[in-house]
Amino acid sequence: MARSAENDPLQKFKYKVSIPGYPAGMGFQTVEGLRRELETVEYREGGYGHTHKLTGQESVDTVTMAKGAFANENLEDLYKKSLQDPEHRKTITIELMDKYGSVKRTWRLAEAWVKSWEVDGLDAESSDPLQESIEIEFEHYL
Secondary structure (H helix, E strand, C coil): CCCCHHHCCCCCCCEEEECCCCCCCCCCCEEECCCEEEEEEEEECCCCCCEEEEEEEEEECCEEEEEECCCCCHHHHHHHHHHHCCCCCEEEEEEEECCCCCEEEEEEEEEEEEEEEEECCCCCCCCCCCEEEEEEECCEEC
């Protein structure tokens, strides 16, 4: 009996990042830092030989997105909005698709803003594509 592709693990090469107000085709080569973690709160009570461990608040990591640099300044503009625009926070959506293009997992970064923007070092001896990246801070996953 043949195995269904539905039972295959997801592959990480096909995904889409949507940032409101920016071109849908602004693809990224890498997205890193999708991580959630619960704080551990220790509570010590008399009469016990151990501490109780309770769940605390959730924290999220900074997400880094990198792509090839083009003549437009879309990523740098996102950073500049964080500096200048009081309404700069957005909900960023990351969708992971299977090899057929069907969305299988979605992450929504709420109250997201660009913390930093960076361009790779320039090198007169290299013909490699120039890369630029942004670091995204956000408050929680939706």
